[in-house]
Amino acid sequence: MPAVEVHNLVRDYGKVRAVNNISFSVDDGEIFGLIGPNGAGKTTVLRIISTLLRITSGEVRVFGHNVAKEADKVRKLISYLPEDAGAYKNLTGIEYLYFIARFFGEGKEIEDIVERGVKIANLGKRMDDKVENYSKGMTRRLLVARALMIEPKLAILDEPTSGLDVINAQEIRKIVQNTVKNGTTVLLSSHNMLEVEFLCRRIALMDKGKVVEEGTPSELKTRYNAANIEDVFVEVIK
Amino acid sequence: MSHLLNIIRKEVKELLTPATFVPIIVMALIFGSMGNMIGGATEEAKKLPSIGVINEDRGQFSSIVNETVYSMAKVVYNSTSENIEEGVNAVKEKGGTALIIIPSNFSINIANNQSGEIEIYWIMKGAGIMDSISSGVVESILHELNTKISEELIEKGNINATFALSPTTRNETTIFKGKEMNGISPGTISAILSSQSTAVPIIIMIIIMMAGGMVISSMGMEKENKTLETLLTLPVKRSSIVAGKIAGSAIVGLLMAVIYMIGFRYYLSSFEVSGNINLADYGLTLNVWDYVLVGISLFLALTAALSMCMVLGTFAKNYKSAQTLTVPVSILALIPMFLIMFKDFSTLPLSLKVVLFAIPFSHPMMAVRALLFGDYMLVISGIAYAAVFSFAMIAIAVWIFKTDKLLTGTTIHLFRKER
Numbered sequence: 001m002p003a004v005e006v007h008n009l010v011r012d013y014g015k016v017r018a019v020n021n022i023s024f025s026v027d028d029g030e031i032f033g034l035i036g037p038n039g040a041g042k043t044t045v046l047r048i049i050s051t052l053l054r055i056t057s058g059e060v061r062v063f064g065h066n067v068a069k070e071a072d073k074v075r076k077l078i079s080y081l082p083e084d085a086g087a088y089k090n091l092t093g094i095e096y097l098y099f100i101a102r103f104f105g106e107g108k109e110i111e112d113i114v115e116r117g118v119k120i121a122n123l124g125k126r127m128d129d130k131v132e133n134y135s136k137g138m139t140r141r142l143l144v145a146r147a148l149m150i151e152p153k154l155a156i157l158d159e160p161t162s163g164l165d166v167i168n169a170q171e172i173r174k175i176v177q178n179t180v181k182n183g184t185t186v187l188l189s190s191h192n193m194l195e196v197e198f199l200c201r202r203i204a205l206m207d208k209g210k211v212v213e214e215g216t217p218s219e220l221k222t223r224y225n226a227a228n229i230e231d232v233f234v235e236v237i238k
Numbered sequence: 239m240s241h242l243l244n245i246i247r248k249e250v251k252e253l254l255t256p257a258t259f260v261p262i263i264v265m266a267l268i269f270g271s272m273g274n275m276i277g278g279a280t281e282e283a284k285k286l287p288s289i290g291v292i293n294e295d296r297g298q299f300s301s302i303v304n305e306t307v308y309s310m311a312k313v314v315y316n317s318t319s320e321n322i323e324e325g326v327n328a329v330k331e332k333g334g335t336a337l338i339i340i341p342s343n344f345s346i347n348i349a350n351n352q353s354g355e356i357e358i359y360w361i362m363k364g365a366g367i368m369d370s371i372s373s374g375v376v377e378s379i380l381h382e383l384n385t386k387i388s389e390e391l392i393e394k395g396n397i398n399a400t401f402a403l404s405p406t407t408r409n410e411t412t413i414f415k416g417k418e419m420n421g422i423s424p425g426t427i428s429a430i431l432s433s434q435s436t437a438v439p440i441i442i443m444i445i446i447m448m449a450g451g452m453v454i455s456s457m458g459m460e461k462e463n464k465t466l467e468t469l470l471t472l473p474v475k476r477s478s479i480v481a482g483k484i485a486g487s488a489i490v491g492l493l494m495a496v497i498y499m500i501g502f503r504y505y506l507s508s509f510e511v512s513g514n515i516n517l518a519d520y521g522l523t524l525n526v527w528d529y530v531l532v533g534i535s536l537f538l539a540l541t542a543a544l545s546m547c548m549v550l551g552t553f554a555k556n557y558k559s560a561q562t563l564t565v566p567v568s569i570l571a572l573i574p575m576f577l578i579m580f581k582d583f584s585t586l587p588l589s590l591k592v593v594l595f596a597i598p599f600s601h602p603m604m605a606v607r608a609l610l611f612g613d614y615m616l617v618i619s620g621i622a623y624a625a626v627f628s629f630a631m632i633a634i635a636v637w638i639f640k641t642d643k644l645l646t647g648t649t650i651h652l653f654r655k656e657r
Binding site: 013047050052054072075076078080081082084085086087088089100103104143146 | 475
């Protein structure tokens, strides 16, 4: 069963059509990348799959569950990391992880989830500091830990390395790769073409609300006779 | 366009939003209504009070009584035989303030250097500050009566000075909401009730403003800190999010209100009427069942306020805009506080009665006074209304959380024109 099935998805904001009749699917256990210029509709698609936004028309299923009709079931399977997400500033890092973990387990399970989170965040003693005292990079690592520590069946990551320096970004990429080894499917969006090429088994390229290309990085590079995905991107958007 | 004009234009456009001017319009309307009410009371004070007179006295001071009363009041019932029940009913029917009874031995007693007793049956309509204005006018008639008799006695000379200055005594009974209270005037009842019931509306207003502000700010902070999206993708029922936010804010709000009130209690105690009058002596006490009703009324008012704040909170774009949104709630908490201070629910004009009843926070503010006089209908109907109001508001809040309006901001742009 595919992890995500998107059929003829349309989403309008008033008179603006943000997502225009797109279809794609994400296989179980793969890392699937959504790339595209600003305003292409990537975040809207991710928010719809995350049950945050309603669908104008079409259908989206996550592991067979309809996101519009079975939102509660979908929420048990997913973990969504928004691009500009924040954490509760008056909580410490560890308190924030416990807050989230309590929605996904009981007793020993909570401890196991938080232990994984602490390991992913790798913030050492700063985990006991309030989030308001974290740098942007530290907050992002905490949020990535929050999203992945519950070992969701589907992790939806909107710009997971946004705002991170090279070292931190590389660490996050490794964490994402390891997460997939543990059975999580990852759907991510990114502006960083190298990141997408490095991480994703398949890519869908969006522009003006439509999926304009789809395939593995090597397929796309061959199709456009390009050296890397960045060149493919430029060629397609042109 | 000059740079200055350009900046002014931008500032006006930024600041002139519905959130800015709607509370001001509401405030203006409230002041208008209160002005009408105060104006009405001033007119009432100027008007001759309607009273009833039973004058059984045929003596020399009887004519002074008649002259004074007829010149200073509109006599709606006049009799020379003592039929108190008939007199009270007649005065009540004609909207009068008091029935004054001059006994047959009034002049004889005064002539014999004994106090002439005036019996007064006060018809009290409400316990607000403005409700006792008409009884104040009657008080001045009684004072004038005493003065004129004094003058008469002094003119005749050879009289004890102390007695001459105060030749009359009074035996008063106040009838209020079916209760007959002997030995107490409407002014005293009003003063005691006001001093006792001032604290209740203030406490409620503070709780509502603090806890309500918490709920709205909590929504503003969720949006400002970008934590809302994560919260909404967690496997938790939307009703649990709404209930959790309301309960959490209620706990913090109540805690803050308790701390605030500890200090405020000492402040209020300095205004309390000291004296020997105990309302319990007049049967004006609350039983356990009454306290339960007050508790339920208070709980539902708080729930109503917080659920309304939850709905308002969905309009908040950030912490700053959340602060602006607390204004309508504060205004709604202030209206009943002022109205109840000045007038009783029963003596308000119909339009203000509707406004007062429609504000769910009014009911616990009115509950204590209403229960003291056995007005269970007002309290129970208030509880039922606040319950329905809370349920409706919670349902709206849960509905908003179930839609994507919190993120797309459709509710926020209700006032904005489609382009």
